[in-house]
Amino acid sequence: MKKVLVVGGVAGGATAAVRVRRLDEKAEIIMFEKGPHVSFSNCSLPYYLGRVVESKEKLVLMTPESFKTKYNIEARVNQEVIRIHREEKTVEIKNLETNEVYKESYDVLILSPGANPVVPPFEGVNLPHVFTVRNVADIDRLHQYVNQSNVERIAVIGGGFIGVEVAENLREAGKVVTLVEYSPQIMAPFDEDMVQILHKEMLDHGIQLIVGDGLKKITENAIELNSGKQVEAQAVVLAIGVKPEITLAKEAGLEIGELGGIKVNANYQTSDPSIYAVGDAIEVYHRLTHKPTRLALAGPAVRQARAAADHIYGQKTNNKGVIGSSSVKIFDLNCAVTGLNERAAKEANIRYDSVYVIAPDKVGLMPNSNPLHFKLIFEVPTGRILGAQAIGKGNADKRIDVIAALITMGGTLEDLKELELTYSPMYSTARDVVNIAALVGLNILHADYKQVHVSKVRNLVEQGATFIDVRENHEFESGHLVNAINIPLSELRERVDEIPRDKPVYIHCRSGQRSYNAVKILQHLGFTNVYNVSGSFLGICLYEYFTDVTTSREKIVTDYNFK
């Protein structure tokens, strides 16, 4: 009879324990959790703040009792595994309620300790109104604290998934929320062009957004930033990031990887073959960069846990590595991303190009048809799809899941172009935005025409480049680039003489489709130096949102009807 110990519950640990039971009815399985809850919905924690989840009890998915009766698994809560004795195959456990320390032996040990919030030694970091969010107890403390009548202003430090979700939920609960992010943008998985939509969404919903500035110190009623700026805050939430919890593994002499996570082989065994490790604490292989990476995501944790359990029982695993897919709702926007963004592709020294397409998420005359912003990254010259980002009020996660499937299967732009997706006017268009992106990508890959990205527009405008705006007059009049020439597509053929042939010409419309037609017309008429502005006017305005090249923020919002 095998004795299997599991360190840590939640996604990784609980899945591993349950899978072991399915494979072996006779195994003795003990799961240790240092907190009071062995299984809770990690990713749902922020939603308790915004009252989307009505009670903290609902966050708890399984109790030790249900593990016992359903799976014959002993789940011991408030018990911290403090040491591994690899030679004698035992662990030392501290009962946090009684402080008693005892030992358990194992045949196999599965580590799923997760990751801890990063808490740098800021001045004031230990004040009682400073919080992190890792488990039900954390969120409960924060929830109780912010619901005191005198807590109105809250600062959230860190613009990653947790920071953004916490900020949103506190805002929905009626708080005045400041979100502070050290780098120039929130939500690092999105590129700087796409992320401006999210910056706008945060601002539009009353979040005080500060990017490019870091926390310096915390006082009783305020935070001070590196810039010297003071922000009033009766509560501070630190959501700066997480680091793998490797103390136990390190002390036991298990190998640690180059990124600071526990190193595992293809079967999720650590350097000690009797000890497996899964979840946020480990390093995994990235199938696109071919390098180690870390992912703090529930989906991969669950798959790793199952694979580890399978391997314990002699079943082969099929470890192809990860691509990194994630999604988040930010107020009215659905946001999803998979694979590499531009930054990651650059870092990995992969030759790539990208397209930015804005297309209706469903047939325009259906209720709630909205533009979906979609960015596709592909390898040059193969056209292999590397990543995608989607943001909109509609079904962004669908589009990204489709791209995730294609990336996993090694799909190319040609595959995506031909992809036969379901179509109903309620759900999409006959040629879905992902198909359109593939068509545009193929045009770029085969140099059928040239594009510039919205991030280059400001410089070009300042250098006096020639921009042709092919929208209709009334669209042009409601707001446009400085010095742009307005020649509606419908008049282009007859007014072609107004366009200079001796210098580069940059064409845009609202979303990039009419300008693409204009570019093709001009090419056929012998123009050799014509560029389409990828993302077009919608993209330009979003990109320039904070910097006001042509107009003020309020004016952009009003004129261009972003809402």
Add this chain to the structure above:
Amino acid sequence: MKKVLVVGGVAGGATAAVRVRRLDEKAEIIMFEKGPHVSFSNCSLPYYLGRVVESKEKLVLMTPESFKTKYNIEARVNQEVIRIHREEKTVEIKNLETNEVYKESYDVLILSPGANPVVPPFEGVNLPHVFTVRNVADIDRLHQYVNQSNVERIAVIGGGFIGVEVAENLREAGKVVTLVEYSPQIMAPFDEDMVQILHKEMLDHGIQLIVGDGLKKITENAIELNSGKQVEAQAVVLAIGVKPEITLAKEAGLEIGELGGIKVNANYQTSDPSIYAVGDAIEVYHRLTHKPTRLALAGPAVRQARAAADHIYGQKTNNKGVIGSSSVKIFDLNCAVTGLNERAAKEANIRYDSVYVIAPDKVGLMPNSNPLHFKLIFEVPTGRILGAQAIGKGNADKRIDVIAALITMGGTLEDLKELELTYSPMYSTARDVVNIAALVGLNILHADYKQVHVSKVRNLVEQGATFIDVRENHEFESGHLVNAINIPLSELRERVDEIPRDKPVYIHCRSGQRSYNAVKILQHLGFTNVYNVSGSFLGICLYEYFTDVTTSREKIVTDYNFK
């Protein structure tokens, strides 16, 4: 200068014409449409009846004027192409307004005539209150007619996409609607187990649903069915199916395929290389059955049109055939399907198996979390994915689009199991329903355990087979199979002696997950003849919906909380 004529507008014709223009600014392009509208949203027509689309003008997407100004394409409406003279490369056109007949020459001819509603010679079929739905004029006539005060009861004949959408929209407009389908089920792309959910949805929303009965004759105020049943109806909509419009092609001596569609080669050329054909009128290659098929879908039409235009200009096409993906909203349910269903797999003589999984569409504690019914068909013994069907209040189209991507790329259960989809509690679960289906499928493929399908349950019950219901007592008491033994999963280990070892035992719970655990436990305890009921109690009840094995329809709805 090339002269390109296009017969038929809408998806196929208009796309081909526009693509030709992008490739060739100088070509002369004329598009002929016999109706008054050259470009309209075909798939949105039924939504005008339900006032989802508020005006018929909105259904029209592009006018002849906009084709002229934007694309320099001449779109001639109310002009019917009545003959092709292949030797002299001309067509004869009849101006339906003036009855004048004239000729146009072509270098290339593109046929996109679409498909016509099937109208068998029923008695009364030509009465003025009998309608078909093919274009804006049709839907306008129907809309005007049913909005007369004396039209309250409407019969829709045919339970395919159009029939169902028309029935739904008329019902939403307050009409008493009877939907008549000749075969035993509506919506043929769904298998008989899955489709019961749709039958229920139609009934729950007040549609008078009649399946397994056909139209015999139409009188002024009623229809009569083959069974002799009379149904009062002041209007009748025929949505029996469509047949390819091949008159022109046939008369011109172009080759017609075995299924009655225009035969084309890989480049969408007909047997005359100067004549291309695209859209609903042609036969296409099915990449899973490797046989010709017909598809009346906008997505493939648009791709074919582009490919044809590309080929005219010397670009290679990449014709991998079709898999057939479609989706439809039916009242509160989103429904989508891709690839082969069981019927199609059988017809194609492909060895397959299937799994039926019911899982939450998002994390259970999030608002609007609902069960998603998901069926996956895979090849035996390779595990290659052949098709899928999804129905639920949540994001069914997402799951099917992911499967469509996998099918296109030749993906297997193993690929689907590992598929790294985006996860946020708002959109899905850490292990999405599609991943779960792959895990169950692999278990079945590798004979890790055995399953029976819900369609077999009735016979087994009647033969006195042993059913163990492992739901909790209170679930069991609110409704259960006749003679089922209730042993909750949590009591299974201690009550295992109550289970017979000398005969087959069939285990079910609510959705199939607890019963899977029970099956594994029993297997480990030496039981060799244990089956999991795929789809479990939810599936059984839905399947038995019309036949009332254990209880009446009302009781099922009340007890089992299907709503």
